[in-house]
Amino acid sequence: xxxxxxxxxxxxxxxxxxxxxxxxxxxxxxxxxxxxxxxxxxxxxxxxxxxxxxxxxxxxxxxxxxxxxxxxxxxxxxxxxxxxxxxxxxxxxxxxxxxxxxxxxxxxxxxxxxxxxxxxxxxxxxxxxxxxxxxxxxxxxxxxxxxxxxxxxxxxxxxxxxxxxxxxxxxxxxxxxxxxxxxxxxxxxxxxxxxxxxxxxxxxxxxxxxxxxxxxxxxxxxxxxxxxxxxxxxxxxxxxxxxxxxxxxxxxxxxxxxxxxxxxxxxxxxxxxxxxxxxxxxxxxxxxxxxxxxxxxxxxxxxxxxxxxxxxxxxxxxxxxxxxxxxxxxxxxxxxxx
Amino acid sequence: xxxxxxxxxxxxxxxxxxxxxxxxxxxxxxxxxxxxxxxxxxxxxxxxxxxxxxxxxxxxxxxxxxxxxxxxxxxxxxxxxxxxxxxxxxxxxxxxxxxxxxxxxxxxxxxxxxxxxxxxxxxxxxxxxxxxxxxxxxxxxxxxxxxxxxxxxxxxxxxxxxxxxxxxxxxxxxxxxxxxxxxxxxxxxxxxxxxxxxxxxxxxxxxxxxxxxxxxxxxxxxxxxxxxxxxxxxxxxxxxxxxxxxxxxxxxxxxxxxxxxxxxxxxxxxxxxxxxxxxxxxxxxxxxxxxxxxxxxxxxxxxxxxxxxxxxxxxxxxxxxxxxxxxxxxxxxxxxxxxxxxxxxxxxxxxxxxxxxxxxxxxxxxxxxxxxxxxxxxxxxxxxxxxxxxxxxxxxxxxxxxxxxxxxxxxxxxxxxxxxxxxxxxxxxxxxxxxxxxxxxxxxxxxxxxxxxxxxx
Numbered sequence: 105x106x107x108x109x110x111x112x113x114x115x116x117x118x119x120x121x122x123x124x125x126x127x128x129x130x131x132x133x134x135x136x137x138x139x140x141x142x143x144x145x146x147x148x149x150x151x152x153x154x155x156x157x158x159x160x161x162x163x164x165x166x167x168x169x170x171x172x173x174x175x176x177x178x179x180x181x182x183x184x185x186x187x188x189x190x191x192x193x194x195x196x197x198x199x200x201x202x203x204x205x206x207x208x209x210x211x212x213x214x215x216x217x218x219x220x221x222x223x224x225x226x227x228x229x230x231x232x233x234x235x236x237x238x239x240x241x242x243x244x245x246x247x248x249x250x251x252x253x254x255x256x257x258x259x260x261x262x263x264x265x266x267x268x269x270x271x272x273x274x275x276x277x278x279x280x281x282x283x284x285x286x287x288x289x290x291x292x293x294x295x296x297x298x299x300x301x302x303x304x305x306x307x308x309x310x311x312x313x314x315x316x317x318x319x320x321x322x323x324x325x326x327x328x329x330x331x332x333x334x335x336x337x338x339x340x341x342x343x344x345x346x347x348x349x350x351x352x353x354x355x356x357x358x359x360x361x362x363x364x365x366x367x368x369x370x371x372x373x374x375x376x377x378x379x380x381x382x383x384x385x386x387x388x389x390x391x392x393x394x395x396x397x398x399x400x401x402x403x404x405x406x407x408x409x410x411x412x413x414x415x416x417x418x419x420x421x422x423x424x425x426x427x428x429x430x431x432x433x434x435x436x437x438x439x440x441x442x
Numbered sequence: 443x444x445x446x447x448x449x450x451x452x453x454x455x456x457x458x459x460x461x462x463x464x465x466x467x468x469x470x471x472x473x474x475x476x477x478x479x480x481x482x483x484x485x486x487x488x489x490x491x492x493x494x495x496x497x498x499x500x501x502x503x504x505x506x507x508x509x510x511x512x513x514x515x516x517x518x519x520x521x522x523x524x525x526x527x528x529x530x531x532x533x534x535x536x537x538x539x540x541x542x543x544x545x546x547x548x549x550x551x552x553x554x555x556x557x558x559x560x561x562x563x564x565x566x567x568x569x570x571x572x573x574x575x576x577x578x579x580x581x582x583x584x585x586x587x588x589x590x591x592x593x594x595x596x597x598x599x600x601x602x603x604x605x606x607x608x609x610x611x612x613x614x615x616x617x618x619x620x621x622x623x624x625x626x627x628x629x630x631x632x633x634x635x636x637x638x639x640x641x642x643x644x645x646x647x648x649x650x651x652x653x654x655x656x657x658x659x660x661x662x663x664x665x666x667x668x669x670x671x672x673x674x675x676x677x678x679x680x681x682x683x684x685x686x687x688x689x690x691x692x693x694x695x696x697x698x699x700x701x702x703x704x705x706x707x708x709x710x711x712x713x714x715x716x717x718x719x720x721x722x723x724x725x726x727x728x729x730x731x732x733x734x735x736x737x738x739x740x741x742x743x744x745x746x747x748x749x750x751x752x753x754x755x756x757x758x759x760x761x762x763x764x765x766x767x768x769x770x771x772x773x774x775x776x777x778x779x780x781x782x783x784x785x786x787x788x789x790x791x792x793x794x795x796x797x798x799x800x801x802x803x804x805x806x807x808x809x810x811x812x813x814x815x816x817x818x819x820x821x822x823x824x825x826x827x828x829x830x831x832x833x834x835x836x837x838x839x840x841x842x843x844x845x846x847x848x849x850x851x852x853x854x855x856x857x858x859x860x861x862x863x864x865x866x867x868x869x870x871x872x873x874x875x876x877x878x879x880x881x882x883x884x885x886x887x888x889x890x891x892x893x894x895x896x897x898x899x
Contacts, residue, residue, distance in 0.1 A: 105677055107597050109589050116606040116684060120613070120648075123688035128617055128640050131704060137631035158560035161494025161553075171697035173770050177848055185632045185699040193561050193628030196635055196698055200774040200841075201479070203851045224482070230855050232479055234494070238487045319856075382850050 140186025142257040146250075153250025156243055158195050165233070167197035167204045168254070178381060180207070187256065202233055209255035210262020213270060216375040217248040219338035226323045226335035227375070269373025270340075277341035285352045288344070292365045300404035301360025302411065303386075304420035305393040313394025316387050321395075324375065329399025339375045346399035353402070360404045363392035397424050450528055451805045453535030455887075457515025458798060458805070460543055462883045464507025465876040467550065471500035473873060476866035479858075490554035498553045498565050505563065505645065506574070507546040508876075509786055512794040513653035514542065514581070516801050517604035520660045521585060523804075524601050525592035534584045541577035545570040559619075559627040561638045563645050568624035571615070578612040599676040603656035607649060610684065614644040632699060639691035646785055647687035654790040655679075655722050657797035658746050662726050664800070665743045666736050671728035679721035686714045693764035697773055705766075712764030719757030723750050741816040745796025748824065752788030756781065771846060776861070777838025780831045787827055787872070795823075795879065802883065808890030811882055819878045826871030833868065837861035 105111075146154060157163070169183035183206055188194035212220075216227060221244045224231035236244065252263055276287035289297060303309060317325075324343040326333040331345040353359050367388050370378030379388065396403035403424045406417075446452055477484050478493040485491040522529040529535055548570040552558065558565040566574065585605040589597070618641020619627050620634070628634045663670050670676065692700065692708030727750070730737050737743035759781055762768050772778065799816050803809055810816065837858050844854045 105674075107599075107602055107677065109586075109597065112597070112602045112606065112680075113586065113589075113609065115681075116602075116609050119681065119684045120610050120688060123685070124613070124617065124640070127689055127691065127704070127707070128637060131633060131636045131701065135633050135636075135701065137633060156556075159556050159558050160492070161498050161558065161560070163560065164494055164497050164562075167774060169698050171773070173697055173766070173773070177845065178850070183699050187699070188632040190630045192626050192630040193559075193634050193638070194632050195560055196695065198562060198694070198774070198778070199776075200845075200851055228852060230852060232482045232855055234478060234482050234485075234492045235487050236492070238489045238492075382853060 135185075137189055138186050139189040140184040140256075142255075143186055143189050144253075144256045144260065145190070146253055149246050149249045150253040151250075152243075153246040153248070153253075154191070156239070156247050157250060158193065160236075163195045163197040165197075165199055165201035167200050168194070168206045169196050170204060170206055174204075181258070202231075205251065205254050207255040207258060209252045209259020210264075210266055212377060213266050213373065213375055214248050214252065215339045216377070217251055218244060219335040219375070221247060222338065223334070226333070226338070228320075229322050230319050266373055269371075271373070273341050273371065273373045281345070281348055282351065284341075285344070285348065288366070288371065289352060289354065289362055291371075292362050296361040296365040297354040298358050299361025299364075300358055300407045300410070301364070301389055301392055301396070303389045303393065303405060303414070304417055305397050305403045305405040305422070305424060306418060306420055309390050310394050310397060312387070313390035313392070314398075316383065316391040317394055320379065320382070321391070325395075329395060335375070341374055343375070346395055347401075349400045350402050353404075357407065358404050359396055359400060359402070360389070360392055363395060364388050367392065444533075447533045447536040450532065451519055453529070453532055453539050454515045454518035455805050456536065456539045457511045457518060457542075458802065459883060459887075460539070460546075461508055461510070461512030461515060461794070462798070462876075462880045464503050464511055464546060466873070466880050468500055468503035468508045469869065469873045469876045471496050471503060471550070473866065473869050475500050476862070476869050479862040480866050489556065495553050495556060495558075498558055499550045501563070502549040502553075502565055503546060505650070505786060506542075507549070509650055509654075509790045509794050511542065511546065512798055513650065513657065513790065514538075516657050516794065516797040517600075517607075517653055519801050519805055520656070520797075521601050521604050522588055524594065524598045524660070525588060526594040527588065527592055530584050530587035530591060534580050538577045538580040538584065541573045541580065545574040545577070548573075561628060561634075563642050564619045564627060564638060566619075568619075568621065568627060571619050571621050571627070575612055575615055575621070578608050578615065581608040582612065598659070599670070599673075599680065600656040600660040602680055603652040603659070606680075606684070607652045607656075610644065610648040610652075610688075614641055614648060614688075617641065618644065635695050635698060635700070636692065636704065639694040640688075641691070642694055643691035644688060646790070647690070648684065650786070650790040651687065652683065654749070654793040655683075657793045658722070658726055658750060661742060661746050661797055661800045662729055662737065665740045665746075666730045666733035668729055668733060671725050671731075675721050675725040679718050679725065682714070682721065683718040686711045686718065690715060690764065696764065696766055697769060709764050709766070713761050716757055716761045719753060723754055726750060740800075741810070741813045741820075742796045742798075742800035744820055745792050745799065748820075749789055749792030749796055752784050752792060756785045756789050760785070771842035772838060773842070775838040775841035775845075776834045776858075777842060780834030780838060783827065783834065784831050787823070788831070792823075795819075798879075798883070802886055803890070803893060806887055806890060807893050808886055809893055811885035811890045815878050815882045819875045819882070822871045822878070823875035826868045826875065829868040830865060830872075833861050833864045837865075 170179040170181060172182055175182055220227045221236045223235045224233035253259060276284045323333040324335045325331055325346065329346040331343040333343060336342045349359060368378065368380045370376050393403050393405055406420060406422055474491055474496040475493055518529060518535055545566055548566060552567055553565065557567060559567060585608060589605065618637055620629050620637055629637060689711040690708050692704045693712045696705045696709060737747050763772055763781065799810060840857050841854055
């Protein structure tokens with residue numbers, strides 16, 4: 105075959121045209137853009153947020169669809185074509201340096217998003233996301249509105265739940281610190297309230313718990329557990345001050361089960377997210393013990409009812425029942441141990 | 443007026459110089475992006491340097507600016523040379539240069555202000571899309587006219603590749619960027635992803651690949667002083683490239699809600715994609731068989747040989763990655779980032795740089811200012827890229843395997859720390875390489891020893 109100008113110029117164009125007919129033009133004619141069962145339209149504010157998302161390259165780190173292969177890996181629903189009805193562009197994304205956002209709406213409260221956009225490490229200390237404070241308040245609100253839209257009808261249901269409980273949580277917070285704690289504890293199922301932390305607060309367990317606290321809790325609840333972390337000023341209601349909890353032990357002795365439940369489940373309506381996807385059981389018990397010993401000054405670890413001890417458990421006498429050590433003493437002890 | 447635009451090969455040289463500058467700019471923006479992943483508060487609240495913006499600048503400047511400009515400049519030289527006449531219109535060439543460069547330049551300016559169309563590889567704003575398409579159309583006219591007025595009857599394979607590139611790219615860019623919808627550059631709904639990823643894969647496949655392969659076909663027989671191994675293989679490679687490469691954009695969205703037939707064609711043709719890859723490589727390896735010493739002894743030949751080696755790896759990897767079974771682990775993480783780097787810098791970038799060092803003396807009629815600096819640059823970029831590829835592949839496997847085991851994305855981030863530090867450090871090797879390259883280009887033009895009338899080999 106001799107490649108004459110005619111053959112290769114006309115041939116190139118023809119083969120290319122055949123390809124686009126099949127791969128671009130045919131889908132264009134045959135695919136219909138119809139809304140899915142969960143789709144809802146965007147309002148102006150959400151659209152503005154979508155534009156900010158697109159223009160600033162959020163999709164380089166966040167995907168906007170749940171893949172077929174995510175099934176069974178934490179996803180509740182695989183994305184459908186109609187989810188993207190009229191979205192322009194449907195900015196699917198190519199990487200997950202950050203989490204998928206296609207069902208982000210209603211996962212967190214608006215004020216959580218505000219703190220997170222101002223500095224992502226305020227809510228997620230390990231985050232690699234840049235700070236977006238420079239966008240200014242208005243654009244952050246628009247972005248937040250867009251986040252809360254993602255997930256469509258499913259998001260709307262979650263948002264309704266957030267709003268319902270946020271109102272109650274604010275009301276409880278404004279009624280004063282002690283009644284607030286009472287309200288929070290009363291919303292924990294009774295079986296959990298009368299439950300001690302079943303695992304000993306050994307030094308190793310506290311070290312593990314401290315690690316979790318630093319990576320997940322630090323910037324809301326603060327380095328001394330008083331609820332004055334960097335995110336606190338953006339949050340309504342603000343994070344709980346752990347140091348007041350000693351007055352609120354269930355039956356004057358239990359706090360472990362309450363901690364576990366609140367960490368696992370989060371407190372919908374407040375910025376406290378649920379951690380059941382991120383933290384497995386041991387880590388929740390460890391961080392509960394850490395918060396109890398360091399900030400409450402008391403842990404119910406290993407007290408009755410205790411069942412059969414797990415096989416790994418060392419011989420351990422709970423020293424934190426009566427006269428808990430101060431933080432200085434804890435640090436000193438740690439240095440001595442090393 | 444504008445006498446310099448009439449100087450022979452001046453437009454080609456302009457593209458080459460611009461490409462060398464964009465190499466520096468593009469990789470520096472790569473470093474900015476890499477630093478974010480090491481220390482997200484390093485550039486705290488500096489709007490122009492926020493990750494979502496610098497990444498777009500890095501990617502587009504490197505694709506269209508560095509590799510794109512260099513390869514166009516080289517083709518503008520070798521195509522007329524192979525046809526034994528001057529380019530049809532040098533000034534039209536300058537016009538192409540202007541349009542192309544305006545588009546590339548718009549990236550760092552508009553993206554850093556948060557003005558971008560967002561979809562990956564189609565971020566340029568509409569007006570700059572127009573400018574890019576005009577660059578392509580003027581190239582079509584220039585190349586076709588040059589071919590029609592040629593003095594050499596036979597069309598060498600490099601000529602097909604270089605000319606066909608512009609025949610394919612104009613329409614593909616227009617379609618993929620949905621240019622009839624200037625405000626968003628997108629269609630409503632999920633259909634848009636088909637248009638988007640059609641261009642997403644035509645960009646490396648029918649813009650960079652044919653021009654890069656054209657360079658390899660031009661340079662290797664000249665260095666080894668042997669004829670091309672097989673004309674039949676050249677023809678096969680050319681036609682299989684356009685047939686298969688234009689079908690596979692869908693493999694980027696195999697995991698997204700898309701029609702199954704589209705996913706099927708994309709995955710199957712992605713496997714066939716290995717054909718044009720292996721055909722080109724076999725043809726060129728057979729051409730230099732027994733003359734490897736000349737290839738590896740030549741400062742430009744080394745780049746070309748390694749570029750083909752990366753082509754082999756990236757081709758094999760790309761085909762495998764399109765399989766849904768493989769994507770269970772490799773999709774959505776740094777594995778793909780590693781793949782993209784050996785595709786653009788490894789394959790087409792190495793061939794572009796190799797072509798640069800071979801052709802620059804032919805255009806300027808001056809010897810290279812320093813062959814040693816070419817070697818140093820080769821070492822730096824090779825270390826940087828190889829390390830990069832390994833580090834990112836490992837990081838990607840860590841992410842993919844962890845997610846597969848049910849770990850959430852947030853918990854995997856600390857596991858990437860060391861790899862992100864290494865990637866930023868290795869990236870600096872590439873940046874030094876880019877600076878050395880630019881220096882060598884400028885010094886060759888200014889101070890290279892003039893070559894007498896004998897043609898440089």
